[in-house]
Amino acid sequence: MRTLTRVSATVAALLSLATAAQAQSANINATAVVYQAMTVTGARALDFGNVFPGVAKSIAVAAATSGRFDLTGQASANVNLTFTLPTNLTSGANNLPIGTWTGCTNATNTTTGCTTFTPSGSATASAFSGTGNLFVWVGGTVTPAANQAAGTYNGTVTLTAAYF
Amino acid sequence: MLRCACLLLLALLGPLPLLGQTQVVGIRDLNFGPVIRGVPNAVAPTDPVRSGQFYVRHRIGGSVQLRFTLPTRLTRVGGGGNLPISFATTDAVAQGTAGSSVPVTFNPNATQTFNLVTSADFNIRLGGRVSPAANQATGSYRGTVTLNVTFF
Amino acid sequence: MTLRRFFLPVVALLAGTQVLAAQGVVVAPHAVYLDHRTRSAAITLYNPGAEPVEVSISAFYAYPVTDSLGQFTLETPDSVTAGMPSAAAWIRAFPRIMTVPPLARQTVRLLAQPPAGLPDGEYWSLVLIAAKGGSLPVSAGDTAGISVGLTLEVRTIIPLTYRKGAVVTGLALSGLHATPAGDSLAIRVHAERQGSAAYIGTARGALRDAAGKVVGSFSEPVAIYYQAEPTFAIARQGLPAGRYQLTVEFTNERTDLMPEQLLKGPPVRDSLEVTLP
Incomplete structure (x- = not known):
């Protein structure tokens, strides 16, 4: 009897040990480092559409088909804008002269009240807005010759934006 | 006779979870690394470097109930802002340490119970997603992920 | 549920991120700092567009x-001589050329x-x-005529600073003056760097009336590598x-840079009495 009691007590203890829920916890950290970024994107191509031989065509910065770059960066920070501009557009072996570049910058995405400048290989000093935005428009003039060959003429406008 | 009875019981019950055998350990932080303002950044639970990791040890045949306490925002070190953080339904993966164990994806936002069949211990890897605002203050952000485990 | 079950997690990274109809990359951070102990740093590029970008x-x-x-503006010497603190020749990027897929x-x-x-x-x-990304869309031309379109490419330039040993910075101001210019007050001051490191910080100005009330102000990030005479503007309308x-x-405060990257120095101040016509 005494032995049985002892055995029962041991069984009860073991069962208790086996079935009692235990709770534990542990922690890890979740970490992130947020950086200021600088974004320079070509947002809209400079599109002259169709042109006619012997008739020059200009696209103003305020036109719906002017070229547009969108920049974001540190609020109020200085930024230099430098352009690499073609003198000719090409269609195969044919050239089409382009020039008389015009430019404009603004803190918001509208050319109304924008600050005009002449895009060139020399730096133009500008600055991000108080909210870190800058919009840059580019226009120009193409001058097809009277005997300009038909075709699709392409070129590239490159904007280099320097933050320091 | 008493000794025989105890041995018989031990054999019937199998290996018991001695108090020192259950274990929950935080192994690796969930590290989002560099985050760009305005650009959401996600870490997959399968990411071998940036995912968070816990280690849980119990016994084969036992059960564990897992419940995370997840932050909804990380706090900027030094003050000055919060960074929203979220966890998707597939952001947690558990895998036993036995060679035959396969990963199990589960929802870290809900309580989960696992029966340990092939492994007595397993790792849990946790992914997540931070969503910095466009004007998010730059700097380091930190929060705490807690894994609460109940052993049965 | 047991650990026998198999389920491959599929996490759509960046799901929901807006795709931009533009080409270019996001660069972060916008200023890179390295020291002689670690000799390395990383920049993150992100392509927000719908086309791959060659970088x-x-x-x-x-x-x-x-x-x-x-x-x-940037001063680019014709040649880099031995006395110039240039790190350009011994900075390497890995990878140097890459294609970044959309998003x-x-x-x-x-x-x-x-x-x-x-x-x-x-x-x-x-x-x-x-x-250099995919071409931006231009109008379809008349195949029998002449059509013209130019696509846009972008280049981003960010500063890199490498520090070895103890470096200090400071600033000396002189020649503060202010001149009415249109609807603004143009403020210029000569700032000369002190110590052995560029002065990276913020310039702030305040214009107070006779009662001491602030009627105009400016706050701009500045980087004085040697010396500079920057112009600041305060609106004077009204x-x-x-x-x-x-x-x-x-x-030396900057909200866009990590505090540990900024060299600390005492604030420098100057003041001036201004008469507006």
């Missing part, structure tokens, strides 16, 4: 100065391999990130004629 990384030596109008990010590691015996000090470079007190302060 190339290069380094060159230049530093900001101010022009005759007080605007910041994807790419980490570029910058490693410094300075020459043996490099003296203590601060060394500078600029990092140029050139991005300000009555009279005498005002102008104060200018430069501090």
Whole structure:
């Protein structure tokens, strides 16, 4: 009897040990480092559409088909804008002269009240807005010759934006 | 006779979870690394470097109930802002340490119970997603992920 | 549920991120700092567009100065001589050329391999990130006629600073003056760097009326590598004629840079009495 009691007590203890829920916890950290970024994107191509031989065509910065770059960066920070501009557009072996570049910058995405400048290989000093935005428009003039060959003429406008 | 009875019981019950055998350990932080303002950044639970990791040890045949306490925002070190953080339904993966164990994806936002069949211990890897605002203050952000485990 | 079950997690990274109809890359951070102990840093590139972007990384030596109008511009020496603190020749980018898929990010590691015996000090470079993406859409031309369209490419330049040993910075101000210019008050001050490192901080100015009330102000990030005479502007529209007190302060505070990257120095201030017509 005494032995049985002892055995029962041991069984009860073991069962208790086996079935009692235990709770534990542990922690890890979740970490992130947020950086200021600088974004320079070509947002809209400079599109002259169709042109006619012997008739020059200009696209103003305020036109719906002017070229547009969108920049974001540190609020109020200085930024230099430098352009690499073609003198000719090409269609195969044919050239089409382009020039008389015009430019404009603004803190918001509208050319109304924008600050005009002449895009060139020399730096133009500008600055991000108080909210870190800058919009840059580019226009120009193409001058097809009277005997300009038909075709699709392409070129590239490159904007280099320097933050320091 | 008493000794025989105890041995018989031990054999019937199998290996018991001695108090020192259950274990929950935080192994690796969930590290989002560099985050760009305005650009959401996600870490997959399968990411071998940036995912968070816990280690849980119990016994084969036992059960564990897992419940995370997840932050909804990380706090900027030094003050000055919060960074929203979220966890998707597939952001947690558990895998036993036995060679035959396969990963199990589960929802870290809900309580989960696992029966340990092939492994007595397993790792849990946790992914997540931070969503910095466009004007998010730059700097380091930190929060705490807690894994609460109940052993049965 | 048991650990036998198999389920491959599928996490759509960046799901929901807006795709931009533009080409270019996001670059972060916008200023890179390395030290002689770790000799490495990383920049993250992110392509927000719908087309892959080809990216190339290069380094060159230049530093900001101010022009005759007080605007910041880059001074690029014709050649880099031994006395110039240029890091450009020994900064390497890995990878140097890459394609970043749409809505994807790419980490570029910058490693410094300075020459043996490099003296203590601060060394500078600029990092140029050139991005060339898919062409932006132009109108379909008349196949029998002449159609013209130009696509846009972008290059981003960010500063890189390499520090070896103890470096200090400071600033000395002189020649503060203010001149009415249109609807603004143009403020210029000569700032000369002190110590052995560029002065990176913020310039703040305040214009106070006779009662001490702030009627105009400015706050701009500045980087004085050697010396500069920057121009700042405070709007003067609506300000009555009279005498005002102008104060200018430069501090090493910047909200866009990590505090540990900024060298600390005491604030420098100057002030001036201004008479508006």
